[in-house]
Each structure stands twice: as C-alpha cells, then as structure tokens.
Amino acid sequence: MPFSITIPRLGWSMEEGTFVRWLKKDGDVVRPGDAVFELEGEKAAQDIExxxxxxxxxxxxxxxxxxxxxxxxxxxxxxxDGEAVPNSINANTSTSASIPKSDAPSASAIVQSLPSRLAEGHEAPAAAPSVRRLARERGVSLSALEGSGPSGRIMAEDVRTTAKGKTMPPQAHxxxxxxxxxxxxxxxxxxxxxxxxxxxxxxxxxxxxxRAAKPQLNQLSGLTVVPVSSRRRTIANRMISSREQTASVTLMTQIDATNLVGLRTQFKQAANGSNIPSYSDIIMKLVSLALRQHPLLAARSEGDQWMIPSMSDGLHIGLAVDTEGGLVVPVVRDVGSTGLFELANQTVKLIEKSRAGTLVVSEMQGGVFTISNLGSFGIDAFTPIINLPETAVLGLGRIRREPVVVDDKIVARDQLTLSLTFDHRIVDGAPAARFLQTVSQAIENPSAWLLRSDG
Amino acid sequence: MTNHDIAKTCLGLYRKMQVIRQTEEELARCHQRGLIHGACHTYVGEEAIASSVCSHLRTEDVVFSTHRGHGHALAKGLPPKELMAELFGRQTGCSRGRGGSMHLFSPEVGMMGTSGIVGPCILQACGGGYSFKLMKTDNVAVAFFGDGAVNNGAFHEGLNMASIWKLPVLFVCENNQFATEVPFAYSAGNPSVGSRGVAYGMPGLTVDGNDALELHRVAGEAVARARAGGGPTLIECVTYRTRAHAEGMGDFTYRTREDVEEWKKRCPIQRLRTTAIEQGIVTAAELDSVDGEIKGLVEEARKFAESSPWPEAVSATQFAYSEDPVSSKVPIQNLRPAAGREITMTQATHEALSEEMGKNPGIFVMGEGIGQRGGNFKTTAGLFDIYGPTRLCDTPICERGFVGLACGAGMTGTRPVIDFMFADFVLDSVGEIVNQIAKIQYMSSGRLKMPVLLRGCIGIGHSAATHHSGNYYAMYAQIPGLTVVVPSSPYDAKGLFKRALNSNDPVIFLEHREILSVKGPVPETEYEIEFGKAAIVRPGQDVTVVALARMVHLTLSVCDELEKEGISVELVDPRTVLPLDIETILQSVKKTGRLLVVDEGFAPCGFAVDVAAQVADRGFNDLDAPIKRINGAFTPTPYSPPLEQAVVPQAETISKAIRELMRE
Known part of the structure; x- marks a missing residue:
C-alpha cells in the first residue's frame, strides 16, 4: 500500500497553502525526516519532511x-519496491476526516445568508435613523424612494416630498x-x-x-373583568349598529315541515357518500327562489342608497354560525344557481373554516340575506338581528312533531316556526309578510319548488 | 537487583519508550493528514524521562503535566487508543473530546491532567502531595515541566511550599533547552536547574535526560524518599526534542538542522537498546519482538480512534459543573427566619466551618495568618488548637502558589478552603482559578471533582483604599465552572458556607467587610441554603430592588421612609451571583412593574447589567418603567473619606432613584 504525501497544516488555522516545489525527484528514495517538498503556509515557506x-x-x-x-x-x-504506482493523485482517497455538521445552522451559515439576500436586491436603502423615523411617521416606504443624497442616500426632503402626495390619515397621538x-x-x-x-x-x-380608564367595576367585590377579544368587539359593534340604524320588525309563523323532513330523508337515502343537504341548506335554496319574487327583501343599503341585486345572478346568502370565538356569518355564493348537493358541500366547508377561524374577509362579504338556525337548541321562535347592510334575516326554529288538525282530524305533523326580521325603512309589513308566505309555501312543498327552479 | 530484575527493568523501559515513540510518530502522520484538529506537541526524543520516572509509580500516585504531555500520559498508563481518539476529537478520547493534545485527563490511571498553561502543574503536584500528607498515605505526586517553567513564579512558589511542608513531590524538569523557541541559555540567570534545589532547601540533581537507566535509578531514590516522608526532590533532565515545538511549525529559525541531527543520534531508545544488548541484558530478538508488538498496538489505536464516534453536539456544555453537585445530608432551609439567636456574619461562617471540619477530615484551611493567629477577621479563631497545623495551614505570601496547590488538592480527594483575607490579594492567582480550578471538571469530563472553597473580603469602606476594597463578583460570574456567593446576612452566610463546604464545584465566597459584624438571627440547628435561590428580604408592591451584600442593608434602611410616602419596595437579594435566581426577580417584577438594581461593583458588563438585560428580555411586558441601575463609580477606590463616599452608592442615592423610578 503506497503512503500518500499530503499537505500538512502549518499553524493552527491554515486551510490551504501554496505548493512551492519538490525537493526530491520522482523515483528518489525518501526516508522519514527527509525534506520532500516546500510549502508556503500562513507565515513562511517551510520544508516538509x-x-x-x-x-x-x-x-x-x-x-x-x-x-x-x-x-x-x-x-x-x-x-x-515493486509496488504499483498510482497514476493520479486522485487514485487514493484522502484520509482526512470530515467533521460532522450539526443540524442547527452554524453562526457562519447565518452570517453568510445575509449578504446573499442583500445581493438579491432586498437591501434596505441607505437612510439615516432620523429619516427612517420620519418615513415611519409619514407612512412612506423607503424602498420605493430614489435618494437624492450622497451615494443615493435617502434624505428627509425625499420623504417629505413623497409624503405630500399621500393622503395619510393624520396620526392623532x-x-x-x-x-x-x-x-x-x-x-x-x-x-x-x-x-x-x-x-x-x-x-x-x-x-x-x-386601569384608571377602566370603569371601577373590577374593584367591586366578586366581579372579574371579562377579557374582550377583537372578534367580540366587532360583533358588539355590528349588533349595536344594526339596532341603531334599522327599523326592525319581526314576523313569526308556524308552518308544516312534514314534506321538508320527508325530502331530507330521501336525500339521506340518496346521498351515496356525499354531504347530505341540511334543513338550513334546503331552506336557503328555497329562500333564494322566494327572493326572486320579492327582490326588495334582498336589498343592501350602500351609503344613502338601497341596492337590489340582479336576480339573474345567483344570490349570495349568509349563514349564521356559532363558534368558540363568537358568531360569524360566512356567505354561501350563488345559492340560486347552485345545486343542493354542491350547496351542502359549500356550507360544510364554510362552517369548518368558521370553527377553525380560517375564514378570509371576502368569505364573509357580499351577502343579500341571512339565515340563522337556532332549532338545534330547542328554540321555536326568536327575533334575529339584521346583518347590515342587508334588509332581512330569517330565523329557523326547531322542527317538532305536533298534533295538528287536518281535515278535522288530529294527526301528527312536523311543525316549524319561521321568524323573519326585516327593516321597515325599506320594506313595509305587508310585502314582508307576503315574502314570508312565499317562503312558507316553498318549505311546505319543497320538491315542487326545487323542481320548478331547475327548469 | 538480580539479572532477571535488570532485564525486566530494561524491557519495561524500552517498551514504554517505544509505545511513546511509535504513538507520537503515528500522531505526526495523522496530523499531516489532517486527522488532528488542533495543536499536536510530540515528545519525540524525551521518552526516557517519563518512562523512567513513571516506572516507579503506582496507579494511586499522581502525575501533573504540560502541553507536551502525551509521553507522560502514556507512561502513566493511558492506552494509546484513548490518546489518539482524544486528538481525533472523538467521544472515546481520554477527555471525551473536551481537551485535545494539551488537556489530557485520565484520573483512572493517576494522570491528573496536562495543561496548556506553563507552571500550574508544579502547584497542582504540591496540592496532590498535600492531600497525601493530610490523608497520611505514602503516595507521591509528580510534576513534569519544561525549562520554560523554571523562570515562572509557579516554580518558585511551588518548590518553596513543597519544601516547607515536606510534601511527597517530584519536580521533574525536562530541560529540552527551548521554551518553545526561546533558548534556555538566554532566559536563565542561573542556567543550572538542578542547582536551584538547594535554594529551596531540597535535593536538586542534574541528569542526562536521554539515559534511561541512570534516570531510572535517580527517580527511584527520589520516589522512595518522598514515600518515606523525606520530602520533595528536584530533578533536571537535560534532553532535546527532535521534532518541532508543535507539528506543522517551522523548526529552523531558532536552531539548526545540524543540532537536531546531532541530537537524533543520541536517541534514548537506541541508546538503551545498544547498552542492553552489549551488556547481554536482553537480546535483539526480544527487543524486536517488542517493536513489532507495539507497531500492532499503535495501528490498532489509530483504527480505534478513526472509527470512534464524534461526541454529540448537545453535550457541549455538559461537565462545566458537577453532575453530582452536593454531597451532604444537612436539611435545606432557604427561607430566612424572622427571629432567634443573633450572631455576626463572621461568627456564622466560623460556626459553619467548625461544624464541617469536625465532620470531614478532608477539609483544610490555607491562608496567611489563619493558623495560630486565627485569621485577620477571626475566620478560624480557635480551630488551630483543635485541628493542628496541617488542617489550619499558614502560608507564605504566595497567593498563586497556594491557590494552585488547592486545585491539585481538590483533584486528589481533599477539600481545601482558601482564606484570602482580602479578595484583592487573590488577583495574583486568577489564572489558577480561571484556567485550572474552573475548567478541570469540564476538561476531565466530570471524572475529577473540584471541591475548592475560596473565601475573601470585598467591599468599600473605612478608607481601606484600592488594594483592600474591590468587588470582584461580576468578574468571576463570567467564568463557567464557578459558583459565586455574596451573602448579606449571618443566616445566609452560614447556610451558604455550609453548602459550599459540601459542594463538588468550586465556590468563590465573597464577604463584604463592612457587614461582617452585623448581627442577625441564626438557628442553632444545622441547615444549608441552596445556590441560586434568592431571598425576598422585604416584600412590597410598587418597585423591585435587587441588591447584594452591603447594598441590601443600605436599601433596607430607606424602605420605611419610602413606605410612608406610599412607595412599597420589594427587596430581592439573589445571594449568589452565579447561579443567578432570575426567576424570583422576574416574579417580583411581574408584581411591581419596576426594577432598580443596586450594585456596588462597576457598571460595565457587570452584575446589574446582567439582571437588567435578562429582565428586559424575559419580563419586557411586565415593565411599567425603564430598568434603572445604581453602580459604584468606575474608578479605583480612593482613600480619603469624602472621596470614598463619592464612589459608593449612598442611601439617599437609592431612595432618590426609587422616587424617580415611580415617576417614570
């Protein structure tokens, strides 16, 4: 086995050196201690033995x-003597040991990553700290500016000039x-x-x-302060706005839901693994059909105007969802033009996202009507609050089998109470009642309405 | 000696020397191939010295060595594979990859360490000798060192101490004629090392360091003398290293190729071989067989090292402190009592020392005037009469010397208490504390313990001026391996002192001189206080003040007055600067929202800075005001009373700062 002649480390931190020359010729006999070649390290050239x-x-x-x-x-x-001669310096692999790399990035790796990012053009432009502060105060992004100072440094004047063009809300404090x-x-x-x-x-x-700004409530004995989340605060503000800005009236009616229950049973049997449309889904679809006949109930108040959506477009309808963080109302798109099973898929997804807190703002906007279902809590009737800027909201109670008189006979039928709150500024009582009537008819004969809509 | 014995001795020496030579040459090859990551100082040419001396040693005898220590370790019994693995940086190395060439530890075979610093091995060997003397064994300690060490203070202090206390120590100077690259002929006023023995009152000899048999004879006499209680011996071995100072270093800027070639001809191994064969003691075949056997051994060692695992990166800080920090059964009582028998802080630590000395015969105290006199501050009063001069040992004024000795003693099974009187005095020995005492447990991967207690007074007051008043706790708190205690009350002082006397880690115990006579309640039953547990000296609501030692008393003196103004102060005394109980401080700041640190020490990189930074980091959202600090003025301590007063925090400064903080 031939011995490899390797480049030694001269001094503690040497990583490479300059090969100066051989001190022996190819074929010379070398003994330990003989100087074989000259190597220049960090300090000086040295004979390597x-x-x-x-x-x-x-x-x-x-x-x-x-x-x-x-x-x-x-x-x-x-x-x-007589040993085979490797014909390349790569013939034998070097015996040098590799030091294991730790999983964590080393300090040098972190340092190195910085210049490379700078090279990609993310470098923050040069500006004095006072200029940066000014830019922050005026809401000006430094990276968008061309500096007029030495070496392109951004000067206070550059920031001021840009800031004039902007209409920043003045920072009160x-x-x-x-x-x-x-x-x-x-x-x-x-x-x-x-x-x-x-x-x-x-x-x-x-x-x-x-603490002084807080009402002294928390100093009364036995009371603790409830932490208020920003979601809660939003809900509170919206509820108050609705109460203050609308003239709300609630109409209630009890209707027969036996056919609705029957239809859902059929859906269940026909579901074949897909999401089964819930009562809310079916009623939402039926409401969209009813709204086509009563478009004023789908009006939105935009500024000083009331806007009625085009009935040819699919109507977007909100569904009130109860979550740990409070009420949210995701909006189901194009209810009018969406098949029931697809509608069910949409609502399932939206409810999941609501509970997971992953709804994006656009998924809560654009509704023309809202449905709120408290049936599962055993509620029959209630007075839902209008979800601004909409005009009306339909509350669904529980479906309950009750004795009712049909053809002078007492029979068991599924009963449901509807609670419609509407904004009397926009709609009068009679047209609202007529809308509710239409909805009732649709729910009482859902198959016919649904079939008709598909035509 | 019978012929058989002579042959056995020759073969033994030859074998040891060959193990060293062949291992070193293999290490040189490995270094050239990049398998060794740091420095590599070989012992080639000097093999006869370690081999001859160590052939007289038992496993329980201890060796302390230098940066050129491979040969000493191998001669004392370290297997070559553990040495190679260490230089390869592997987990199986003798220091578990924490040492490398210059920090070899194998206490299992009595190899108590090589050192990258020149000199300490001499003092540590004195410490080993002191342990053996105290424990009444006939073990010996050996210091190997080069000619570079003999003009260092450690040599003078160490030889003197060994001489006055008749310690069983061999001082073996390997005079290879160059301190790295500085010729000994240039640097020594008296070029004969051996002749210096007489200057310290001990036998001193000069021997041919390449003559294994002569060395064997001389070392045998010295070891026998030491075992018999005859005291230390200095042996100068004149020799030469025939490789560069360290592998990879240039060699011919300070000596000539011819000189090196000349000395290679005087190879100690060849010389023993020739002599032994010529005199018919052994045959060439026997020696050849040894050569072949060792070739295999070294080959195997390299393979072992190469195939050994790397240490795990997550274990990098393991062994900085003892894995088994305390060995006592005394109950822990961290909380201060409100009332009870009242004694001073000095009486409290005296009581602790006295109780523990009674229990543990390994405890001994060293310092100036701590014997018959009982200590400048009465720290050891009366103990000399009970325990005698070996356990209450007055020292010459050589702080570096006896602190270095304490290090060696701590490593070899006794428990030194070093009484500095004033902490300023110990600065001469900071190298021994920082480089040796603090690092030995780590370098030995926890196989050596370092139960050393270093105590002394700190603090400004009574015109002590600048050499008797320094506050050095922050400096020591930067050193991993140390524990830094700064008590403020007799109760804390006793509990922490007892803890320190049962700790396996080195403890710096700093007592503020101005509060030594302050009395406080201390129970008569035994107790200990844990390190790293702060005391809430006074509970409060509005502002947290963290203070140490005298500053605790000063702060306390203004609390009542502030309370009347409606400012309720919570005063926290961490008691130990290292480890620091930051959790208690954070809890307090969580309550109050305000933090003032009162620190008699200097501001830059100091105690207050550390507390402030940690609270700013971890307690940011609890802060209702900026963190404030009060520090001593950044100046040496002046003498004149008005000047002195101007550099120490005053009570008014503290109360003013607290009022200011409330207005933030």
Missing part, C-alpha cells in the same frame, strides 16, 4: 509549483408612548391605550393610566 519511507512517485496531475493546495490534499506517493406593561394590560382589558392620557415621564402611558 517525510513521515514515511519509500520511493517518491509524482503523478502527472500533481500540483505544479505555485499552485494553491488544500490542507489534506494528496500530492504524491511513497511506494515500496403619534408622539404617545406606553410602557410594555401598560400595553399588555390595555390589551387584556380591551382598552385602546392611544386614547389615554399618560402620567409617566414625557406623557408615557403607564399601567395605572390604563
């Missing part, structure tokens, strides 16, 4: 004088600061600290300022 003995063999691809070579690289061989603790407490109590007067140094809002 052999640690083994043998006949020196310098392959054709050995480094030429002046070549930079890595520590550990093989540059030649010492072979025994841009100088206001709060301690980290005050911010935390404000968040817990659902208080906007920016509205508060700070009593700390330089007007800093402190914890005491936040």
């Amino acid at each position: 052999a640690v083994d003995s043998g006949i020196l063999r310098i392959p054709h691809d050995a480094p030429k004088p002046g070549t930079v070579v890595a520590v550990g690289a093989v540059i030649g061989f010492l072979v025994g 841009s100088a206001q600061v709060a301690s980290p603790r005050a911010r935390r407490v404000a968040k817990e109590l659902g208080i906007d600290w920016r509205r508060l007067h700070g009593t700390g140094r330089g007007g800093r809002v402190r914890e005491r300022d936040v």
Whole structure:
C-alpha cells in the first residue's frame, strides 16, 4: 500500500497553502525526516519532511509549483519496491476526516445568508435613523424612494416630498408612548391605550393610566373583568349598529315541515357518500327562489342608497354560525344557481373554516340575506338581528312533531316556526309578510319548488 | 537487583519508550493528514524521562503535566487508543473530546491532567502531595515541566511550599533547552536547574535526560524518599526534542538542522537498546519482538480512534459543573427566619466551618495568618488548637502558589478552603482559578471533582483604599465552572458556607467587610441554603430592588421612609451571583412593574447589567418603567473619606432613584 504525501497544516488555522516545489525527484528514495517538498503556509515557506519511507512517485496531475493546495490534499506517493504506482493523485482517497455538521445552522451559515439576500436586491436603502423615523411617521416606504443624497442616500426632503402626495390619515397621538406593561394590560382589558392620557415621564402611558380608564367595576367585590377579544368587539359593534340604524320588525309563523323532513330523508337515502343537504341548506335554496319574487327583501343599503341585486345572478346568502370565538356569518355564493348537493358541500366547508377561524374577509362579504338556525337548541321562535347592510334575516326554529288538525282530524305533523326580521325603512309589513308566505309555501312543498327552479 | 530484575527493568523501559515513540510518530502522520484538529506537541526524543520516572509509580500516585504531555500520559498508563481518539476529537478520547493534545485527563490511571498553561502543574503536584500528607498515605505526586517553567513564579512558589511542608513531590524538569523557541541559555540567570534545589532547601540533581537507566535509578531514590516522608526532590533532565515545538511549525529559525541531527543520534531508545544488548541484558530478538508488538498496538489505536464516534453536539456544555453537585445530608432551609439567636456574619461562617471540619477530615484551611493567629477577621479563631497545623495551614505570601496547590488538592480527594483575607490579594492567582480550578471538571469530563472553597473580603469602606476594597463578583460570574456567593446576612452566610463546604464545584465566597459584624438571627440547628435561590428580604408592591451584600442593608434602611410616602419596595437579594435566581426577580417584577438594581461593583458588563438585560428580555411586558441601575463609580477606590463616599452608592442615592423610578 503506497503512503500518500499530503499537505500538512502549518499553524493552527491554515486551510490551504501554496505548493512551492519538490525537493526530491520522482523515483528518489525518501526516508522519514527527509525534506520532500516546500510549502508556503500562513507565515513562511517551510520544508516538509517525510513521515514515511519509500520511493517518491509524482503523478502527472500533481500540483505544479505555485499552485494553491488544500490542507489534506494528496500530492504524491511513497511506494515500496515493486509496488504499483498510482497514476493520479486522485487514485487514493484522502484520509482526512470530515467533521460532522450539526443540524442547527452554524453562526457562519447565518452570517453568510445575509449578504446573499442583500445581493438579491432586498437591501434596505441607505437612510439615516432620523429619516427612517420620519418615513415611519409619514407612512412612506423607503424602498420605493430614489435618494437624492450622497451615494443615493435617502434624505428627509425625499420623504417629505413623497409624503405630500399621500393622503395619510393624520396620526392623532403619534408622539404617545406606553410602557410594555401598560400595553399588555390595555390589551387584556380591551382598552385602546392611544386614547389615554399618560402620567409617566414625557406623557408615557403607564399601567395605572390604563386601569384608571377602566370603569371601577373590577374593584367591586366578586366581579372579574371579562377579557374582550377583537372578534367580540366587532360583533358588539355590528349588533349595536344594526339596532341603531334599522327599523326592525319581526314576523313569526308556524308552518308544516312534514314534506321538508320527508325530502331530507330521501336525500339521506340518496346521498351515496356525499354531504347530505341540511334543513338550513334546503331552506336557503328555497329562500333564494322566494327572493326572486320579492327582490326588495334582498336589498343592501350602500351609503344613502338601497341596492337590489340582479336576480339573474345567483344570490349570495349568509349563514349564521356559532363558534368558540363568537358568531360569524360566512356567505354561501350563488345559492340560486347552485345545486343542493354542491350547496351542502359549500356550507360544510364554510362552517369548518368558521370553527377553525380560517375564514378570509371576502368569505364573509357580499351577502343579500341571512339565515340563522337556532332549532338545534330547542328554540321555536326568536327575533334575529339584521346583518347590515342587508334588509332581512330569517330565523329557523326547531322542527317538532305536533298534533295538528287536518281535515278535522288530529294527526301528527312536523311543525316549524319561521321568524323573519326585516327593516321597515325599506320594506313595509305587508310585502314582508307576503315574502314570508312565499317562503312558507316553498318549505311546505319543497320538491315542487326545487323542481320548478331547475327548469 | 538480580539479572532477571535488570532485564525486566530494561524491557519495561524500552517498551514504554517505544509505545511513546511509535504513538507520537503515528500522531505526526495523522496530523499531516489532517486527522488532528488542533495543536499536536510530540515528545519525540524525551521518552526516557517519563518512562523512567513513571516506572516507579503506582496507579494511586499522581502525575501533573504540560502541553507536551502525551509521553507522560502514556507512561502513566493511558492506552494509546484513548490518546489518539482524544486528538481525533472523538467521544472515546481520554477527555471525551473536551481537551485535545494539551488537556489530557485520565484520573483512572493517576494522570491528573496536562495543561496548556506553563507552571500550574508544579502547584497542582504540591496540592496532590498535600492531600497525601493530610490523608497520611505514602503516595507521591509528580510534576513534569519544561525549562520554560523554571523562570515562572509557579516554580518558585511551588518548590518553596513543597519544601516547607515536606510534601511527597517530584519536580521533574525536562530541560529540552527551548521554551518553545526561546533558548534556555538566554532566559536563565542561573542556567543550572538542578542547582536551584538547594535554594529551596531540597535535593536538586542534574541528569542526562536521554539515559534511561541512570534516570531510572535517580527517580527511584527520589520516589522512595518522598514515600518515606523525606520530602520533595528536584530533578533536571537535560534532553532535546527532535521534532518541532508543535507539528506543522517551522523548526529552523531558532536552531539548526545540524543540532537536531546531532541530537537524533543520541536517541534514548537506541541508546538503551545498544547498552542492553552489549551488556547481554536482553537480546535483539526480544527487543524486536517488542517493536513489532507495539507497531500492532499503535495501528490498532489509530483504527480505534478513526472509527470512534464524534461526541454529540448537545453535550457541549455538559461537565462545566458537577453532575453530582452536593454531597451532604444537612436539611435545606432557604427561607430566612424572622427571629432567634443573633450572631455576626463572621461568627456564622466560623460556626459553619467548625461544624464541617469536625465532620470531614478532608477539609483544610490555607491562608496567611489563619493558623495560630486565627485569621485577620477571626475566620478560624480557635480551630488551630483543635485541628493542628496541617488542617489550619499558614502560608507564605504566595497567593498563586497556594491557590494552585488547592486545585491539585481538590483533584486528589481533599477539600481545601482558601482564606484570602482580602479578595484583592487573590488577583495574583486568577489564572489558577480561571484556567485550572474552573475548567478541570469540564476538561476531565466530570471524572475529577473540584471541591475548592475560596473565601475573601470585598467591599468599600473605612478608607481601606484600592488594594483592600474591590468587588470582584461580576468578574468571576463570567467564568463557567464557578459558583459565586455574596451573602448579606449571618443566616445566609452560614447556610451558604455550609453548602459550599459540601459542594463538588468550586465556590468563590465573597464577604463584604463592612457587614461582617452585623448581627442577625441564626438557628442553632444545622441547615444549608441552596445556590441560586434568592431571598425576598422585604416584600412590597410598587418597585423591585435587587441588591447584594452591603447594598441590601443600605436599601433596607430607606424602605420605611419610602413606605410612608406610599412607595412599597420589594427587596430581592439573589445571594449568589452565579447561579443567578432570575426567576424570583422576574416574579417580583411581574408584581411591581419596576426594577432598580443596586450594585456596588462597576457598571460595565457587570452584575446589574446582567439582571437588567435578562429582565428586559424575559419580563419586557411586565415593565411599567425603564430598568434603572445604581453602580459604584468606575474608578479605583480612593482613600480619603469624602472621596470614598463619592464612589459608593449612598442611601439617599437609592431612595432618590426609587422616587424617580415611580415617576417614570
């Protein structure tokens, strides 16, 4: 087995050196301690002594004088008498050990990743800290600016010029600061600290300022503050707006749902693995048909105007969903033109997303009507609140088998109470009642209505 | 000696030398091939010394060595495969990949460590000798060192201590004529090392370091003298290393190729071989057979090293502290009592020391004036009469010397308590604390313990001026391996002192001189306080103050007044700077929202900075105001009272800062 002649490390941190020249010729006999070649390291050139003995063999691809070579690289061989001569420095793999790489990125890897990102053009433009602050205050993005200063540095004037063109809402309390603790407490109590007067140094809002802003309720014995989530706050605001901005009236009627129950039973039998349309789904579809006859109930108040959607388009109808975080109303698209089973798929997905909190804003917008079902809680009738900017909302109660008089006989029938809340500003009582009547008829004879709609 | 014995000795020496030579040459090859990751200092040319000396040693005898220590480790019994694996950086290495060429540890065979620092091995060998003396064994300790060490303070201090206490130590100087590249002929006023023995009152000899048989004879006499209680011996072995200082380093800028070639001809192995064959002691065939056997052994060692696993990166910090930190059964009582028998802090630590010395015969105290005199601060009063001069050992004024000795003693089974008097004095020995005491457990991968307690006074007051007043806790708290205790009350002082006397980790115990005579309740029953458990000295609502030592008392003095103004202060005393009980501080800040750190020490990179940074990081959302710090002025301590007062935090400074903080 030939001995490899390798490039040694001269000094602690040397990774490569310059091969200066051979001090022995190919074919020379080398003994341990003989100087074999000259290598230039970090400090100076040095004669490298052999640690083994043998006949020196310098392959054709050995480094030429002046070549930079890595520590550990093989540059030649010492072979025994009659031993085969490797014809390439790559003939034997180097014995140098590889150090295992840790899974975590090393510090140098992290450092290196930074310049490469800069090279890709994500470099933040040069600007003084004061200019950056100004840009933040004025809502100006520095990366969009051409700097007029030395080396393209962005100057305060550049920011001001751009800011003039923008219509930024003025920041009411841009100088206001709060301690980290005050911010935390404000968040817990659902208080906007920016509205508060700070009593700390330089007007800093402190914890005491936040607590002072809170009604003294929490200091009464036995009461604890309920943390208010932003979802809850949104719901609260929307409910109050609806109450304040609409003239709502609720109509209630009890109808016969025996055919509806029968139809759903048929759907169940025919489902074949797909989602079975729920009562809400079927009624939503029927409501969309009824709305075609009573378009005013689908009006949306946009600013000062009331807009009636085109009935040829599929109508979008909201479905109130109860979630851990509170009420949400995802909107089912094109209810009028969507088949029932497809509709069922849509609502199942939307309900799942509602409960998972993954609804996007667009999935809660664009509705012309809302359906709210409290039947599963054993509620018969209630007064739903209109989901602004819509005109009406239909509340569904429970379906319950009750004795009713049919042809002077008492028979068991499935009964359902409908609760329609409408905005009397837009619709009068009679047309609203007529709409409810249409809905009732549709629910009482769902098959016929559905078949007719498909035509 | 019978002929058989002579042959056995010759073969034994030859074998040891060949193991060293062949291992070193293989290591040189491996270094050239990039298999060794750091430095590699070979022992080629000097094999006779380690081999001869160690052939007289038992496993329980201990060896302390230098950066050129492969030969000492192998001669003391370290298997070549463990040495190679260590240099290859593998888990199976003798230091589990934590040491490398210059930090070889194998306490199992009495190899107590090689060191990258020149000198400490001399002091540590004195410590080993002191342990053996205290435990009344006939073991010996050996320090191997080069000519570069003999002009270092450690040599003078170590030889003197060994001489005055008649320690069973061999000081073996391997004079290879160059301290790295500086010729000994240039650097020594007295070029004869052996002749220096007489200067310290011990036998000193100069021997041909390449004559294994002569060395064997001389070392045998010295070891026998040491075992018999005759004290230390200095042996200068004149030799030469025939490879470069470290592998890969240039060799002919400070010596000539001819010199090296000349010395290669004086190879100690060849010399023993020739002599032994010529005198008919052994045959060439017997020696050849040894050569062949060792070739196989070394080959096997390299394969073992190459195929051994790398240590796991997650274990990189393991062994910085003992895995088994405390060995006591005394109940833990971290909470301070409100009332009870009152004694001073000095009385409290004295009581702790006295109780533990009574239980543990391995505890000994070293320091200036701590013997018959009982200590400058009465830290050991009366103990000399009970335990005698070996356990209450007065020292010459050589802090580096006796701290280095403590390191060696701690490694060899005793428990030194070093009493510095003033912590300023110990700065001469910081290298021994930082480079040796703090790191030995780690470098030995936890196989050595370091139960060393270093105590001394800190603190500004009473015009002590700058050499008797430093606060050094922050400095030590930067060193992994140390525990830094800064008590403020007699109760804490006793509980923590007892803890320290049962700790397997080294402890720096810093007592503020201005509060030594402050009295406080201390129960008469035994107890310990854990390290890293803060005390809430005074509970409060509005602002958290973290303070140590005297600053605790100063802060406490303004709390009542502030309470009247409606400011309720919670005062937290961490008691140990390292480990720091940041959790208790965070809990307090969670309650109060405000933090002031009062630190008599300097501000830059200090104690207050660390507390502030950790709270800013982990307690950010609890902060209702910026974190404030009060530090001692960044200046040496002045003497004149008005100047002195100006550099220490005052009570008014603290109360003012608290009021300011409430207005933030």
